Amino acid sequence: DQQVKQNSPSLSVQEGRISILNCDYTNSMFDYFLWYKKYPAEGPTFLISISSIKDKNEDGRFTVFLNKSAKHLSLHIVPSQPGDSAVYFCAASRLGAGSYQLTFGKGTKLSVIP
Amino acid sequence: NAGVMQNPRHLVRRRGQEARLRCSPMKGHSHVYWYRQLPEEGLKFMVYLQKENIIDESGMPKERFSAEFPKEGPSILRIQQVVRGDSAAYFCASSPPGLAGKDNEQFFGPGTRLTVL
Numbered sequence: 269d270q271q272v273k274q275n276s277p278s279l280s281v282q283e284g285r286i287s288i289l290n291c292d293y294t295n296s297m298f299d300y301f302l303w304y305k306k307y308p309a310e311g312p313t314f315l316i317s318i319s320s321i322k323d324k325n326e327d328g329r330f331t332v333f334l335n336k337s338a339k340h341l342s343l344h345i346v347p348s349q350p351g352d353s354a355v356y357f358c359a360a361s362r363l364g365a366g367s368y369q370l371t372f373g374k375g376t377k378l379s380v381i382p
Numbered sequence: 383n384a385g386v387m388q389n390p391r392h393l394v395r396r397r398g399q400e401a402r403l404r405c406s407p408m409k410g411h412s413h414v415y416w417y418r419q420l421p422e423e424g425l426k427f428m429v430y431l432q433k434e435n436i437i438d439e440s441g442m443p444k445e446r447f448s449a450e451f452p453k454e455g456p457s458i459l460r461i462q463q464v465v466r467g468d469s470a471a472y473f474c475a476s477s478p479p480g481l482a483g484k485d486n487e488q489f490f491g492p493g494t495r496l497t498v499l
Contacts, residue, residue: 302487311473311490312425357424369415369438370488372424
């Protein structure tokens with residue numbers, strides 16, 4: 269049973285445009301959400317996170333939106349750059365329950381075309 | 383400040399052998415997590431350790447797998463009698479003491495790619 273789902277395995281976007289990566293979750297106990305970026309043969313790198321008490325968090329070109337009622341979050345990258353080409357993982361945790369384990373989606377491969 | 387170190391980066395074992403994967407957390411970090419990534423899958427949590435303590439091993443297979451984080455030295459993930467299905471990338475992450483650092487951010491190492499022949 270996959271609790272965190274990224275339904276788009278891949279996404280192609282023109283340089284300078286907006287990239288929108290989506291993530292859905294089923295476990296209503298999740299209260300903290302994170303996005304990681306991963307290049308081939310490297311470990312994931314933390315990008316941005318959001319607590320369930322917020323609906324938006326922004327950091328530079330990256331914005332994460334959370335819709336708790338829909339159990340949906342999205343990562344917006346604007347403007348997209350070729351260096352953003354990587355696999356993006358959505359992850360969730362239950363900090364309120366004292367659990368630090370991250371539950372990951374399968375990832376979305378973003379290709380930014382120059 | 384060095385990041386999370388993992389070694390070896392690549393490990394080849396034959397069926398039935400043992401695999402030992404090492405992880406040195408970032409300086410000042412006392413929490414270590416192990417995750418496994420199978421091909422075309424996301425990372426799956428295996429175990430969470432603090433120094434000399436296993437805090438959460440709910441993701442560890444019941445047999446052949448064990449983990450430790452001794453008072454001195456790196457954390458070790460040990461897989462006994464490996465089988466082909468153990469072939470995967472194994473990632474270690476670390477975080478500082480307290481509320482797992484900023485926003486439960488875990489810092490990941492580059493991973494160890496285990497291939498079982």
